[in-house]
Amino acid sequence: MRDVAIIGVGDTKFGELWEHSIRDIGMQAGLSAVIDANIAGEQIEALYIGNMAAGSLIDQEHLGALVSDYSGLSALHIPAVRIEAAGASGGMALREGYIAVASGMHDIVMVAGAEKMTDVTDEEIPTVQMAGGDQQWEGISGATMASLFAMMARRHMHEYGTTREHIASVPVKNHKNGAMNPNAQYQKGITMDTVLKSPMVADPLGVFDCAPISDGAAAVILAPLDIAKKYSEQPIKIVASAAATDTLALQHRESLTRIDSIKVASRKAFKTAGITPKEIDVAEVHDSYSIAEIISIEDLGFFEKGKGGPATLEGMTEINGVVSVNTSGGLKARGDPMGATGVAQAVEIARQLRGKGEKRQVDNAEYGLSLNMGGTGGTSVVHIYRRL
Amino acid sequence: MSNPRYWRENPSRYNLIGRRCENCKGVFFPPREICPKCRRKSLGKMKAYKLTGKGKVYSFTIVHDPMPDFTLMKPYIMAMIEMEEGVRLTGQIVDCEPEKISIGMHVEATLRKLGQEGGSGIIRYGYKFRPV
């Protein structure tokens, strides 16, 4: 296996992009990554695109050919494939691209993630999101994705004494970070009071505990590390790529306060990277719901089980805290165009490790981690990155 | 959506028919044909098994932003129920005010409408839960 590096990154603004179709945003993100990588389109050997739900959102499958075509690559006839793993589609696409380069199959590949969610009405979104869980035995029974995370939150409160304030401190922090990210959907800080008083979605989670409905795309260009310097002054090495699955439905898990796919994927990733959680400076984790960030920072090994809430409330995950979590604003403030999210996480980590985090830059960041999750943790993908 | 997708699950939705692994005695719901513990040893040994319908609330939430078929009932209680047999099911709790629900509450299964395919399509029935 060869070492793999990110040589270029690009993304669109996340949010309600009324004027733009999935073709537009897929192309924009890809183009900016190509320009950033200083390569020509002909050098791209394959395209991997993370997308969760274009089939149900805009009746469009076959995203590989579509994005390749509208990125101007149709005449090059490169292989292109769409990767789907619910909310973890982007992270899984990154992993497929990584495997292709590491294996020697391809040299330069593009990994993109794109989702267009605002072409359907808000009422249709819970059904689309629930497709990342067990539609047949959770969704039809009346469960929404928010309700499943709410049941996890209730158990976390029950078992560890986690409070509503602990949970609410996640979106407060992430909005603070998002306010410093020019591509974030929400660039505005919020108070604890705003979160606590927001309308309920699934008790105890309110509107401000849930990632928004977003459009957006992100892309990275991967290359073998040994030629990466040819293109980029600051290639970012992917030191580990790991993924794990678990039961599709939350009801089959032994515990609701633990996500085993995160534990397994991160354990493997840390082992491959040869480091411990302590060495991570900056992490992008999957705060699709505020409680998910608390469980994630515990299961990734940053904090002891049950201590994720207090750690967040005490500021340990703020920028330049014990570990800087979701400097981009996370899914909550940056936005969560589902299939794009996992790739956007890699983009943010690359920027941080290159020192291009602008106002939200983490001091002297050397190691970064991204955790991209599908559904309630049916899939988790962990990547660890290092500044060279 | 077509009817067969729901029809084939009627035994489980109406009568909580799951599976029991004859190898490890583990009970599963909904039905699955391979036991995750015994895997190959469970082939052909996953027998139909009817749950009693009795259980306790393991976790719950009050849903304010519902799935489309549940709009008229919002806010409604969704819960994860730990059944007597140890297996957990996700379902709505009816005949209970949201402020009265708690972890550990005893519930039993009941049959209710789960939804319908519009005004002219089929009606789906299945289990929900209510306080005992």
Next chain:
Amino acid sequence: MMFGHNGKDVGIVTYGAYIPRFRILPEEIARVWGEDGQAMKSGLMIFSKSVPYPDEDVITISVEASRNALARSKIDPEDIGAVYVGSESHPYAVKPSGTIVAEAIGTSHFITVADYEFACKAGTAAVQTSMGLVSSGMVKYALAVGADTSQGAPGDALEYSASAGGAAFIIGREKVIVTINRTLSFTSDTPDFWRREGQPYPSHGGRFTGEPAYFRHVATCAKELMKVQDAKPSDYDFAVFHQPNGKFPTRVAQQLGFEKKQYETGLTTPYIGNTYSASMMIGLSAILDVAKPGQRILGVAFGSGAGSDGFDMTVTDEMASYNRAAAPTVKWFVERSELLDYGRYAKFKGKIVMKE
């Protein structure tokens, strides 16, 4: 030849009822439509009526009542050979309610099933059919259900009474808790109440539903049944009649010569409204909740259009060992209640036009 049946040893083996927990008061309905709630209440003798939750319909109510019946007995559902569900509010115009009820209670697939409709007496028509099948030996047990989630047009007098509930009787010959000594029906073509195909709400003939319809059929049926049985009102411990409101059954009972102590036990409509196909059957269930071996019961159902089914019944010694406590009593269902305002009632009943 007159329809009738000398029951021999055919009777009710077990029974179960179900009433949704929501209620609305006549004052609340009257408030919305600008009518006099107190006058409606005393005129109809209805103090509240049951309302189904949005996820309840005739099928779910029938399943509940049938499961309650099975809980009280040791009958193997596979021994049930026929399932009849009587209702005027079947969820499907075409596709039987009975097949879903049969599957949900775990019968075998080798059964005969049909849905019945005869306004408010479809449930008792199902009981009579079941008696015939059982006594002829065609089936060992037959399940007869009467259930409705009846509709009254908004603002119509019916809106004060049309409610929801169900009762299920399993008919057999072995270990009967109630012997049906005789059943007898009186039927004529009388258009007092109807609902045309595709119409959401029924129509009725106003006061024409009284004397020529309800009173004529119920009284004639009851009198003829007692005559055939050589019985008089004082021979019965309980009497129960179809209850479109509280007034009609009270008046017909008094006209026939029954006293309050005989008819008050089965009079449930004042608290739950008119459960249509379930009305007399829920009243009878309330009587069976308290009846003792040897007690005799007269039951007369009425369905608009019009006809009455009468039943002369005697509680057997089996009642003493019968597990009545295995399912909730009618009293329990009547007493558990959650009041609705008209807005929530209209939403629950689907009276508000929603976006597709």
